[in-house]
Amino acid sequence: xQTIFSWSQVSRRGVxxxxxxxxxxxxxxxxxxxxxxxxxxxxxxxxxxxxxTIGAQVMIGQVTWQNVFEGLTxxxxxxxxxxxxxxxxxxxxxxxxxxxxxxxxxxxxxGVAFDxxxxxxxLDRARGADSVNPQKRYFTSIDTIETxxxxxxxxxxxxxxxxxxxxxxxxxxxxxxPSTAADNKTNPVGTGPFVFSNWAKGTKVDxxxxxxxxxxxISVKLETASFRFINDPQAQSAALTAGDVDAFPEFGAPxxxxxxxxxxxxxxxxxxxxxxxxxxxxxxxxxxxxxxxxQALMMAVDRAMVVEGAWSGLGTPIGxxxxxxxxxxxxxxxxxxxDVEKAKALLAExxxxxxxxxxxxxxxxxxxxxxxxxxxxxxxxxxxxxxxxTTEFPAKWVAxxxxxxxxxxxxxxxxxxxxxxxxxxxxxxxxxxxPEFNAVLAKVEASTDASEQDKLYGEAQTIxxxxxxxxxxxxxxxxxxxxxxxxxLWENEPIPSNVLTEVHWEE
Amino acid sequence: MGGIFRRPVLLxxxxxxxxxxxxxxxxxxxxxSLPSKMNIVQRLKPPLGPGGLFGTDQFGRDVASMLMVGxxxxxSTSFLAVxxxxxxxxxxxxxxxxxxxxxxxxxxxxxxxxFAVPPILxxxxxxxxxxxxxxxxxxxxxxxxxxVFARLTLAGAKQIWARDYVxxxxxxxxxxxxxxLVHILPNISNQIIVQVTIQLGLAILTEAGLSFLGLGMPPxxxxxxxxxxxxxxxxxxxxxxxxxxxxxxxxxVLGLNMLGDGxxxxxxxxxxxx
Numbered sequence: 011x012q013t014i015f016s017w018s019q020v021s022r023r024g025v026x027x028x029x030x031x032x033x034x035x036x037x038x039x040x041x042x043x044x045x046x047x048x049x050x051x052x053x054x055x056x057x058x059x060x061x062x063t064i065g066a067q068v069m070i071g072q073v074t075w076q077n078v079f080e081g082l083t084x085x086x087x088x089x090x091x092x093x094x095x096x097x098x099x100x101x102x103x104x105x106x107x108x109x110x111x112x113x114x115x116x117x118x119x120x121g122v123a124f125d126x127x128x129x130x131x132x133l134d135r136a137r138g139a140d141s142v143n144p145q146k147r148y149f150t151s152i153d154t155i156e157t158x159x160x161x162x163x164x165x166x167x168x169x170x171x172x173x174x175x176x177x178x179x180x181x182x183x184x185x186x187x188p189s190t191a192a193d194n195k196t197n198p199v200g201t202g203p204f205v206f207s208n209w210a211k212g213t214k215v216d217x218x219x220x221x222x223x224x225x226x227x228i229s230v231k232l233e234t235a236s237f238r239f240i241n242d243p244q245a246q247s248a249a250l251t252a253g254d255v256d257a258f259p260e261f262g263a264p265x266x267x268x269x270x271x272x273x274x275x276x277x278x279x280x281x282x283x284x285x286x287x288x289x290x291x292x293x294x295x296x297x298x299x300x301x302x303x304x305q306a307l308m309m310a311v312d313r314a315m316v317v318e319g320a321w322s323g324l325g326t327p328i329g330x331x332x333x334x335x336x337x338x339x340x341x342x343x344x345x346x347x348x349d350v351e352k353a354k355a356l357l358a359e360x361x362x363x364x365x366x367x368x369x370x371x372x373x374x375x376x377x378x379x380x381x382x383x384x385x386x387x388x389x390x391x392x393x394x395x396x397x398x399x400t401t402e403f404p405a406k407w408v409a410x411x412x413x414x415x416x417x418x419x420x421x422x423x424x425x426x427x428x429x430x431x432x433x434x435x436x437x438x439x440x441x442x443x444x445p446e447f448n449a450v451l452a453k454v455e456a457s458t459d460a461s462e463q464d465k466l467y468g469e470a471q472t473i474x475x476x477x478x479x480x481x482x483x484x485x486x487x488x489x490x491x492x493x494x495x496x497x498x499l500w501e502n503e504p505i506p507s508n509v510l511t512e513v514h515w516e517e
Numbered sequence: 518m519g520g521i522f523r524r525p526v527l528l529x530x531x532x533x534x535x536x537x538x539x540x541x542x543x544x545x546x547x548x549x550s551l552p553s554k555m556n557i558v559q560r561l562k563p564p565l566g567p568g569g570l571f572g573t574d575q576f577g578r579d580v581a582s583m584l585m586v587g588x589x590x591x592x593s594t595s596f597l598a599v600x601x602x603x604x605x606x607x608x609x610x611x612x613x614x615x616x617x618x619x620x621x622x623x624x625x626x627x628x629x630x631x632f633a634v635p636p637i638l639x640x641x642x643x644x645x646x647x648x649x650x651x652x653x654x655x656x657x658x659x660x661x662x663x664x665v666f667a668r669l670t671l672a673g674a675k676q677i678w679a680r681d682y683v684x685x686x687x688x689x690x691x692x693x694x695x696x697x698l699v700h701i702l703p704n705i706s707n708q709i710i711v712q713v714t715i716q717l718g719l720a721i722l723t724e725a726g727l728s729f730l731g732l733g734m735p736p737x738x739x740x741x742x743x744x745x746x747x748x749x750x751x752x753x754x755x756x757x758x759x760x761x762x763x764x765x766x767x768x769x770v771l772g773l774n775m776l777g778d779g780x781x782x783x784x785x786x787x788x789x790x791x
C-alpha cells in the first residue's frame with residue numbers, strides 16, 4: 011500500500027483551502043454590490059420564428075419588437091405614436107402624401123446603414139404580391155414609394171389612411187435589412203438596442219446589448235437578456251420563486267397570483283392588455299351562418315360567470331371586439347345580455363327548437379380550456395351540445411382554424427390592439443362578410459378628424475355587437491409578477507411587447 | 518369458501534372493490550347533484566361545508582358527484598379494456614400452446630415488442646390517428662394487456678399439455694381444439710381470473726394517466742385523471758381538489774390489487790396444499 015500524500019500535506023492543503031474560502035467569502039459581497047446587468051424574462055409560449063414581418067404570432071413581437079427590431083414610428087407605453095427611425099414627417103392636407111425625414115447614422119447590427127432604400131425595400135416587401143406579412147392590408151393603401159435622397163421617404167397613398175402612422179409602429183412594420191430579410195426568422199438583424207445572440211429552441215432566446223446603438227439619449231443598462239419559455243404555470247411560479255426567472259410580464263395562472271401577495275421579493279403588477287377573449291364562429295357554416303343562432307348563443311353566455319370561472323374574476327366583460335382602453339369604446343355588454351329564456355326562444359325561431367351539436371376547437375391554454383368548459387355548460391342550458399376538441403396552439407390551430415377556417419367554433423385571445431378591422435378582412439377565419447361594416451371602417455381611414463373617427467369606431471362596435479360574428483367574452487388583465495428590484499418593465503400593454511430598453515436593476 | 522374471513526387481504530380487497538363498483542353503479546341513477554352543473558358563486562368551497570361533502574371545484578361543480586361519475590367512467594373503461602385484452606390475449610396464448618413451433622417464436626417476440634412500448638406512448642400514437650377519447654383509451658390499454666395474458670396462458674397451457682391425461686386424450690384421437698376447450702382452459706381459468714383482477718388495478722392507473730394527459734374521455738365527462746390535472750394550479754387554494762381524486766385512484770388500485778393477491782392465495786393449488 012502506498013500512501014498518496016502525508017498528513018502534513020493534507021493539513022497544508024486544508025489551510026490553503028480555508029484561506030481561499032475566506033478570500034472568496036470576503037470577495038463575494040463586492041461581487042454582489044455591482045448592479046446586475048442580466049435579466050431573464052419568462053414567457054408562456056415560444057414563438058415559431060423571430061421575424062415579426064412574416065409571422066402573426068404575438069410572441070414574435072414580444073421577443074423582438076423594440077429590442078432587436080425598430081420601425082419608422084413606435085408606440086410608447088401609453089399607446090401613443092412616437093417617432094423612431096423616422097425623425098419627423100409631413101402629411102399633405104389631403105392626407106394622401108406622407109413625407110418622412112429619416113434618421114441618419116443608424117446602422118443595422120450587421121453594419122449596414124439604414125436609409126430610404128432600406129425603408130422602401132421593407133415596405134415593398136410587406137405590400138408585395140407574394141408578401142406574407144401578417145398585417146399586409148395595412149400597406150395596401152400605399153400607391154407609390156419615392157426616395158428623393160437617402161434621408162427622405164415619400165409615400166403617395168391611394169386614399170387617406172388615418173391609422174398609417176400608428177400601424178407603422180407595429181411589430182409587423184419594423185425595418186428589415188435586405189440582405190438578412192430571408193434569415194430573420196432564425197437570425198434576426200435589426201437596428202434595436204439589443205443584438206440577437208442565440209436561440210436554444212424549446213428553452214430560450216438570448217440577446218446582448220448593442221454597443222453601437224444609434225440613440226445616445228438612451229443608456230441601456232442590461233448587458234444581456236434572455237427570454238425563457240415555460241408553459242406550465244406551476245413551473246412559472248417555481249421559476250419566479252427560485253429566482254431562475256426575474257420577471258413574468260404575462261403570468262399564466264390568475265388563480266396563483268394570490269399566492270405572491272405578501273411576497274417580499276416579488277412584486278405583483280396588474281395592468282391592462284388588449285387581449286380580447288372571443289369565441290369565433292364560422293359564419294359561413296351552418297348553423298352559425300344564421301345571425302339568430304349566433305345571437306341566441308350570445309344570450310346563453312353569462313360573461314361574469316366566464317370571467318369568474320376561467321380567470322378568477324380578473325377580467326372585464328366586453329360586448330364587442332374592443333377594450334375599454336381603446337379610443338371611442340362603448341359598453342355593449344347589454345345588447346345581448348345573459349337570458350336563457352330569450353336565447354331558447356330565438357333558437358327555436360331560427361329553426362332549432364331542440365338545439366344542435368357542434369365542435370369547439372379549443373387551444374390548450376388554460377383560459378381557452380376553462381372558458382370552453384363553461385360555455386359547454388351554458389350552452390347545455392339552451393339544449394345546444396358542444397364537444398370540445400383540444401387543438402394544439404400555435405401550429406395546429408393556425409393551420410386548421412386561422413388558415414383553413416375548418417372549424418365550427420373556436421376560442422382565442424386576440425392580442426393585437428385596435429384590431430376590430432379583422433372582421434372586415436377577407437379571407438379571415440370568421441368568414442364574416444358585412445359590406446356595411448366594411449364601409450364604416452373605410453370611413454375611419456378616410457377621416458382625419460379624431461372625434462369623427464371615435465364616433466365611427468363606436469358604430470363599428472355596435473354593428474359587431476348586433477351581428478355577433480364571434481361571442482365576445484372578456485378582456486384579460488396583464489398579470490405581471492417580477493422581482494421588486496427589477497425596474498423599467500411596462501405595467502400596461504397597449505401593444506403586446508416586452509420592451510427591455512429601460513429595464514434595469516435597482517438596489 | 519368459508520375461509521374468506523380467515524383471509525383479511527382478500528376480505529378487504531373484496532369489500533373495497535364491491536364498494537367501488539356499488540358507487541359507480543349508483544352514479545348511473547343518483548348523484549348528490551348534476552356533476553356538470555356549474556355554480557360559479559359557490560366555486561372552491563372546502564369539503565363538509567356549503568359546498569357539499571367533498572366541496573366544489575373551480576367551476577363550482579360538486580366534487581362528490583364528479584368522483585362518483587368518475588368512478589363509473591374509470592371502472593367501465595378499465596373493465597372493457599381488460600376484458601378485451603384478456604379475451605384476445607388468452608385466445609392467442611392457448612392457440613399458440615396448441616400449435617407451438619415457429620408460431621410461438623413469432624408471437625412471443627411480438628409480445629416483447631408490445632411490452633417495450635409504454636401504454637401512455639401507444640395511446641398518444643393511437644390518439645394521433647383516432648383522435649383522443651374513450652375509444653382510444655380502451656384500445657391503448659387493451660393492447661398492452663394482450664401480451665400479459667398471452668404469456669400467462671401460454672405458460673400455463675404448456676404445463677397442462679404435458680400432463681398424462683392430456684397425452685391420453687391425444688392418444689384416443691381427440692382434436693387439439695377440443696382438448697384445449699375441455700382440458701386446458703378450465704385448468705388455467707383460475708390464473709386468468711387472478712390476473713384479470715390485478716390488471717384491472719393497473720388499467721385504472723393507466724386510464725387516470727391518460728386522462729391526466731388529456732387523452733381520456735373529453736369534458737364534460739368527469740374522470741379522476743383530469744380532475745387531478747385541473748387541480749394543479751389550485752393546489753394552494755383548494756388542496757382537496759387534488760387529494761380526493763388522488764385518494765380515489767389509490768384506493769381503487771389498492772383494493773383491486775388486494776383482491777387479486779387474495780384470490781391468488783386462495784385459488785393457487787400450491788398455496789392451497791401448504
